[in-house]
Amino acid sequence: MNLAGAIRDLDPAQLPGKRDEDWRWTDLRGLVRVVPEPSTPVDPRDVGQGPFEHLVSASYVVANGAGDVRIEVAAGEDKTLALRLLSRGAGSHTARVEVEVAAGARLTLLETYEGDTGGYVAHASLAVSLGDGAVLERIVLAADGAEGVSVSEAEVRLGAGADYGQTVLLSGARRQRVETRVAHPGGGAKLRLDGVYLVADKRHADLTTVVTHDGTDGVTMQMAKGVVRDQARGVFQGRIVVARGADRTDARMEHHALILSDRAEVDAKPELEIYADDVACSHGNTVGALDEDALFYARQRGIPEAQARGLLTEAFIGEVIDRIAHEGARGIVRLWAAERLTG
Template identity: 70%
Template structure:
């Protein structure tokens, strides 16, 4: 099943659905009975400023899927680039983005998904290629509309010695899936995959990752935290595969979520598949409510309950936000999260 192919052919049978194991909690085929007409053209110059524009040397706007984008970093070069994936109005659109970072290059990619109130279907395919000793920090801020359906699918190819760090922050959509697939070569390459989902009303967010370790001495660290309320639904699927011969792999995954209402839902599926002997791998998963003792303690000190709840949830997801290395982007992410938590 292929979302981009479904959009091109306007064939809903191509959409993934609940019979596809990796999509059973994000059923697009059951939701979309007819693929919308192609989205209208949008003038990229008229979409306004993005949340990260002031931090970037270059800003690339992909509006309603118009045009493929390429980001290149030469050997030893350092860049900060804002990539804006914008959806406007009803309709369906798909886009491709390639990112090539040559040996010892450095890239901070500030990536946003910006949707309006339209009933759009959007797919974005990204291909990252990192040369030897290259480094990428990818910070994703997803602010889709409540009626939008968005799928972002990234494939990451690492060379030995490369470092790829990712933080995804999302408020969800009608349906939303942000997927990252990584081929890890070992060779002392390092990988960090983090995520935050803050969901309210009937919004849905799916963060899915698959990391395949294929060589000696690879490192993966992963931490995702979520907060859901009302009738929202959060999905986390994380799979780490250590192939035969990928000895001395160090891979750790954690997912933790707070459910703040009786009708909210979190579905989590952390997995380790290990075919090598000498490895250090672990995963953890917790889903629960706010600590009532901590809430009582805060209220006893005169803090109103809504503010106390916001403070506790901010502290809960703060561990993930604090791991963002780019300081100005980290502050924008922190403000974005605080606004949603306190507004909810």
């Protein structure tokens, strides 16, 4: 299985499929029979501004996979940057991004996936490295077109005492997947992995994470929530591995989803693999409908049913959005989510 190779060689046989355990709910091989020709080049200067433009000191734009990006934050620096990955037309393309945050540095990375109505196949590969004591908050808005196929895969390595916070928001596509794999060294490093998927029509969104704790005294906190309606499908896969000797690991995972129509679907697989004894680990998973009691009480107070459902749904995902540290980005994300809940 090699998505980048499939795009490079125009070879659908290399695409991941349902026989690959981690891809069984996001089968690309069965969907994409012919990999499109390479995407037409797009001038990044012609794509307008992104949603976070006014919050950042610099913006990196990768349009149809043209050019690799390397982001470096030196020791003592504190930066807020935008990374925009755009897909235009019906071609295929790949992009590679490297992010290095030096020891003691801070970075807020505001990342967007912006697709049009074309039937594109896009792959982004990110390599993220945090030095000792570095801080990074990564906020991802994945807004692909309904006919697009988009996969983002991030490999994250933490230094001792590092603090990495992530919030991923997905609205789905023909197939959309944001995957994050974290090498956690322990050593007092802190990890927050949050996500929200809001999927309607016939869209498909896949939020996948894997965290491997290799040292003592590491912390991972994860909260993911989803809302699906119409004939949409949401996928959550979360795996936390605590290696032998990674004592005093504190790892918590939660996934909760709302299904708002009879034909919508949620597939969830939260996993803990624990090979150490002295740990505090837990996971929780629920999939269901809106709380009918809460809806009844809202209507008893004169709130129309449609408005009551909207308020309850916003409150449901708001718990995740409220954990975003960057105030300006948090406000934009809240508006982005509200538009998709009411659209």
